[in-house]
Amino acid sequence: MEKKTITIKEVAEHANVSQATVSRVINGNASVKSKNLEIVQRAIKELGYTPNAAAKALASNRSYTVGMLVGSLDGPFYGPLMHATEDILYKNGLLCIVTSGRESEEREQDALAFLHSKQVDGVIVHADQTSDDTLTELVSKFKTMVILNRLVPGLEQNCLYVDNELGGYLATKHLLDMGHRNIACMTGPLSKQDARDRLLGYIRALAVHGVDYDPSLTVEGRFDHEGNFDKAFNLLSNKKEVTAVFCQNDNIALAVYDACAQMNLKVAKDISLVSFDNDNMSKHLRPQLTTVGYPLNDMGKIAANMIVSQLNSSDRMNSGKLTPVLEVRDSVCKLEPK
Template identity: 65%
Template structure:
């Protein structure tokens, strides 16, 4: 159908609701029952109705859009994060505008300035490069905001993050509990908070089990695919006595798998590997990758609801610190002595 001919009245008739209900959905008001909300959204999609966004913005003093800054537009982490956030926001008749910093502070700053110029009603920020002080300064320029994957005391109530230190601890303790003592660690970029916290968890687990931290068994990698093959090769050549490696994300773990294949090392037998994130690739390698689960879908969903509540002035308690879980699969060998019957 030609969307220029579609009116609110026709949407209301199709959805079997009042025109006032359709108007409330279009303007993002929270007083619409979920059943009616879904009926109106379906009618809008089927009929191809497009409200006049400029007129709506003037009438409501809102753009009915939320901005989101992420580190990258590709990879197995940001895709689910953006999808879950958009789904939560769209349910309230609003749209998500996504920008990427592309691993560059200058581009992250430019992206935030772009979102300000678009007069978004709120912003979800996932920034690796901008400093804490600069983030705090930027959040004063956005009335509504959520900060992901970082905890800054001055804006704690706006932060949503994973307990990365616990994740690093769980991964390393799992290896220790299976009898491993020589455990290497390939980190993400140590300029990033999550990489540093996961390293602290690794060190804490070693200390609690009486194993001294050896810096030579740690090497800095990346959370994307670049250079990790080379870094894994260097670590395994430097420390051939390693029986296990904690990789700070699953991309790094896959690089270790590739190095092992090239060197004739059997993962899960000659070398145990634990990853982090539990992305979709972890169940498509052999042996199946033991990894720390990052509830990325939950993070996106909660972030979307947090920003909607701020925009609408709704006071609600949200979980702001997410807990990792260990996904125990097949890539860790048990080195503990067998107990005689």
């Protein structure tokens, strides 16, 4: 026998309250008195009532979905970020629609237009190519927006980012504290703000320790794997005075490990390395990789909670800057002063 569909009217009659009260409970309206909330929730459970998603959305003028734009749908960076975000959203009754920009301004804007067409309740944006001006214009189109890993002037309350400059400083300072002075830096694409900020941290640490910045020791790579091996190999072949490398992410560090193996150089003996991100694989390398931890889980959870908080109240979102921490392992050797 087909199970009978329970209606809001029946829940209201069972709880001896108005249908409007039941509707407010279903839609999470904070104005419902605690006594009525308890009565309605008990009635819903006893009757086995399941709200119709379309009716719920229509009644509340909400879709109960949140859009998320990321750079890629794979890899050790975006995977944990998406997982942490989706977990918090789901626990708060929201589904996550994820799209990818693939480092293309056109694709990023197409993705954002798609999410807007789906009438998402909010959007979480990790966009490298979309301009600050465009993001400023987009804020008014969505009910709420969180911008990840960048600080947009005028939208500070919407931004959640890691202090990449501090991370670059901490990584380079560790190498300097271990006696290294000829320190190269392999960056991510300098079109990205996080790569530029990490480079600034590297330069600042050198200056604090009285070491002149040598632009020839800065090599622009990529945050993925493409082309990094050749650049690392050329760097170590042509700059034999280099004793250490600050790699701006763990993918770049992998390329340096491979280049060292090809050249019969031993990491932590001939070449010291400090990286950025603290991917899961970094502690499985040998020697284990010293790296600056990128708080991906925290970023995803905080971003989701910012969206939930804004949707449930008129309060401003509590955004801010996350602090990276250096994870010291075994990839750096100490040089004694000459």
